[in-house]
Amino acid sequence: MNVLLGIEGSDESMKxxxxxxxxxxxxxxxxxxxxxxxxxxxxxxxxxCEHAETLLAEAGVDAELTMLEGDPGSALVEFAERGEFDQLVIGGGTESPMGKIRLGPITEFVLLNAPTTVKLVR
Amino acid sequence: MTMHGTRVYPDEPAGSFPSPPVTFEDRDGRSIVVRPFESEEPRLDALTEMYVQFDPADRAQGIPPTGEKRVRDWLETICADGLNVAAWDDDSVIGHATLVPDVDDPAAVDDAGEIAWELAIFVLQEYQRAGIGTELLEALLGYASEQGVENVWLTVERWNSPAIALYERVGFEVCGAESFEQEMSIRLG
Known part of the structure; x- marks a missing residue:
């Protein structure tokens, strides 16, 4: 499968x-x-990017790494549309102090606009 | 609206709220009492029982958890660190409202007014649409106000208009960016 992973700088993205x-x-x-x-x-x-490079090298995984400029949700969806991806993977939200799952605006934009299957990682 | 921490809150404190215990008759004629919740047994069992009976279709954003073990773990955390009130019909808990401190280390908090608190409320299905939510919410805010709490926020699923209307009625205002969840906040006097 050809997978596109979209990340930003949060702990959720590191996970x-x-x-x-x-x-x-x-x-x-x-x-x-x-x-x-x-x-x-x-x-x-x-x-x-540096974290991703290091973790990929440690795991011996050969992956393409790219930085996208502009609005995160739309940049990611546009990039997904241009490539031949089977799946777009993004973080599955954060938990509030109460334990409520929260999905941010990037996630919402991707879910409602991506042409590919989207996977949320929990 | 004024910034506090990462959120904005209404400039004016919301009106005064009743201190629990509060006794009232619901729209179906049942006598309900809302009391501050003390988490020792057997009360914790009664609260756990309410959540075990809770219709999974009414869960919001992953809470309450399902299964007695996960419910109990969740309740132990929010009861240890939070402020809680429960609505009782005789010796059964039929509603619960909670405030959880929005900090990494709740034990280090010595002034409730300095920090923000996250609110949630749950009413058992067969007791919904009987006016219990409003009483429960007001009693929690009255109790919190006595404890010095000033800044309260919550998230609610954006399509849940009955809940949003309830929160607005007691004085919550929409704050923050809209996503699948709507953030709302209130300032207590």
């Missing part, structure tokens, strides 16, 4: 990155990692 790399090496998918811009995130876009 999704780790889990997707593990899955990729288990099943031998083709993987492209797209890092989007989210200025309010904990890690910058460049830092997140």
């Amino acid at each position: 999704t990155l780790r889990s997707t790399i593990e899955r990729t090496s288990d099943v031998g998918d083709e993987l492209t990692v797209a890092v989007v811009e989210k200025p309010e995130a904990k890690r910058s876009q460049a830092e997140m």
